Amino acid sequence: MITMERRDFMALSAATLASGLTTATAADTVSTPTPRAVQGELLVPKALSFDPKSLDGLSEKMIVSHHDNNYVGAVKRSRAIEEKIVSLGSSANPFEFGALKREQMVALNSMILHEYYFDALGSAGTMNSKLKTMLESSFRTVGEWENEFKKIALSLSGGSGWVFLVYNERLKRLENVWSWDHMHSLWDSKIILALDMYEHSYQMDFGANAKGYVETFFKNINWNVVNTRIGAIV
Numbered sequence: 001m002i003t004m005e006r007r008d009f010m011a012l013s014a015a016t017l018a019s020g021l022t023t024a025t026a027a028d029t030v031s032t033p034t035p036r037a038v039q040g041e042l043l044v045p046k047a048l049s050f051d052p053k054s055l056d057g058l059s060e061k062m063i064v065s066h067h068d069n070n071y072v073g074a075v076k077r078s079r080a081i082e083e084k085i086v087s088l089g090s091s092a093n094p095f096e097f098g099a100l101k102r103e104q105m106v107a108l109n110s111m112i113l114h115e116y117y118f119d120a121l122g123s124a125g126t127m128n129s130k131l132k133t134m135l136e137s138s139f140r141t142v143g144e145w146e147n148e149f150k151k152i153a154l155s156l157s158g159g160s161g162w163v164f165l166v167y168n169e170r171l172k173r174l175e176n177v178w179s180w181d182h183m184h185s186l187w188d189s190k191i192i193l194a195l196d197m198y199e200h201s202y203q204m205d206f207g208a209n210a211k212g213y214v215e216t217f218f219k220n221i222n223w224n225v226v227n228t229r230i231g232a233i234v
Contacts, residue, residue, distance in 0.1 A: 043079040045072045046115055050122035050222070057216035058121075062204040067118060070200055074110035081107055109182035113162055116194035117201075125224035131192075134167075134230065138174040149176050149195075150214050156180070156197040157210030165193040167233045192229050193221070 052063040081104045088096060132142055139145035145165075153163045155178070162179040166189035177186045195217055202213035 043075055043082070043111075045075045046118075049119055054123070055121065055220050056123060057205075058220060059205050062202070063121075065204065066196075066201055067114075070198070071111065071114040071118070074107050074114060077107040078104065078111050106182050113182060113191075113194055114196065116191050117196045120193055120222050120225045121220050122222035122225075123220045124222045125227065127223050128227040128230075131223075131227055131230045134174050145174070145176070146218070149193075150218075152176055152178050153195055153197050153214045154210060158199070158208065160198045162197060163195045164189075164191050166191050167230070190229075190233055192233075193226055 048063070048067055052058075052060040052067075055063065081100055085097070085100050085104065088100070127142070135142045135145045139148065149163060149165060156163070160180065162182070164177040164179060164185075166175055166177050166186060167173070168175050168186055169188040169190075174192070175186060175189070177184075177189065179185060195214070197210070202210065206213045206216075
């Protein structure tokens with residue numbers, strides 16, 4: 001029967017451990033990292049939450065065109081840009097990342113803002129007491145808020161941009177925000193209402209009559225959705 005001295009056993013164990021560490025280190029060195037995944041399941045267009053035939057003064061043709069071309073197009077661009085970013089190697093130039101990340105921001109913001117816009121259409125409910133109180137606290141009266149919101153919208157007519165009613169965490173109040181190119185926002189804000197002032201959102205029905213579009217938008221607000229948004233904030 002062969003016996004092993006304690007010191008021989010210790011030496012063998014140390015050698016075995018060292019061999020294992022060497023093998024693991026070598027394997028780690030040559031292993032290929034798992035590629036970043038494109039989260040395609042998050043970049044899928046949402047269907048309209050209302051019947052486009054039911055809107056007052058906004059045609060089905062214009063709403064469907066706006067949704068299917070501009071919004072769905074933004075979703076598709078977001079996915080395509082993400083695929084390009086994921087495919088870039090570590091040796092890619094800084095300007096390649098910078099250019100793609102800028103385009104990604106435009107596309108993603110367009111996708112998200114259109115969802116806020118469409119989801120609050122449908123002409124349902126009325127403004128609840130909580131929203132009224134917060135508007136009065138922030139703007140003195142609901143009428144003054146609406147007047148300011150509409151005037152900001154008209155300042156963008158004939159061009160492009162967005163108007164938002166947001167709740168700003170830093171200021172602790174509601175604020176109207178002017179935005180252009182899907183890129184401008186007031187940080188630490190949550191969107192309560194979004195109005196698309198790009199010409200594609202109204203020209204088919206209103207031509208250059210942006211004021212008529214803004215007034216018609218207000219007739220078609222789904223206040224139930226807006227009330228839910230304000231209720232989730234404070």
